[in-house]
Amino acid sequence: MEEKEYQNFKLIFSWNGEKFHGYQQQPNVFTVQEAITKAWFILTKETVTLTGCSRLDAGVHANSFVLNLQSQTNYSLERIQKGLNGIFHSQLHLDISLYSVEHVASDFHARFSSQGKHYRYLIWYGFSEHAFLTRRCWHVRTKLDVSELFLQLQNFVGEHDFSAFRAIDCGAKNTIKKIYQIHAQFHPVYSECIVIDIWGEGFLKNMIRNMVGTAVDIASNKLSKNTITEGYLHKNRNLTGVCAPAWGLTLMQVFYSKKELEKALQLPTFFPAPC
Missing domain, CATH: 3.30.70.660 (Pseudouridine synthase I, catalytic domain, C-terminal subdomain)
Known part of the structure; x- marks a missing residue:
């Protein structure tokens, strides 16, 4: 069976930073990157690498945080959005929400493409x-x-x-x-x-x-x-x-x-x- 090609996804999140030790994953503390990676795996059974637009310190909030990831999922954008938000709120009980998700060009980079x-x-x-x-x-x-x-x-x-x-x-x-x-x-x-x-x-x-x-x-x-x-x-x-x-x-x-x-x-x- 032919392997499905990877697609570049752009996702925009918001969160209350009170209970997170910043965005970037670190040992022995709970971060937003860890939470999103876990939710994505629960939804798609994929382990993905997230590229965030910024590190963000522990306790800092996000109104519109952009990240991109490479995925082979065939789920629709609507299913990804509804699925992740359901996992965040009902299963993981986290104060984080996915505002939008879309396909973007392969060269889009959440950090380096920023102006x-x-x-x-x-x-x-x-x-x-x-x-x-x-x-x-x-x-x-x-x-x-x-x-x-x-x-x-x-x-x-x-x-x-x-x-x-x-x-x-x-x-x-x-x-x-x-x-x-x-x-x-x-x-x-x-x-x-x-x-x-x-x-x-x-x-x-x-x-x-x-x-x-x-x-x-x-x-x-x-x-x-x-x-x-x-x-x-x-x-x-x-x-x-x-x-x-x-x-x-x-x-x-x-x-x-x-x-x-x-x-x-x-x-x-x-x-x-x-x-």
């Missing part, structure tokens, strides 16, 4: 609390100059060497990254919630969390106002601010064409979006 990503970071600044929102935010209780926070965040826009804003154990060889745009605003309904949207071509390990943490430390007078500039100059992680907690960060969208990215940058950030 840019949109992340969102949430800060809760106030003494009141919200049952859903506050737990998805970094609750900052120290006095904060919000105008200074917004101003400092703009210092990250452009192409820079982000060595001082990556994790100590980050192994990336190229530390020069380009941030296209940063939009910071108060939530239109809950004034305690600060929403920071960041669009860039790519990011180093912990880069966004270190950027936000540094800006908050400056805005709360824990660091000098030239800290970001000094970070670029000296490339020393010890000179920059705290790493903001993972639960405030969400991967919002991954772009696979320049046109799609440019359109997103021209549109105002809208609500409600996952917060």
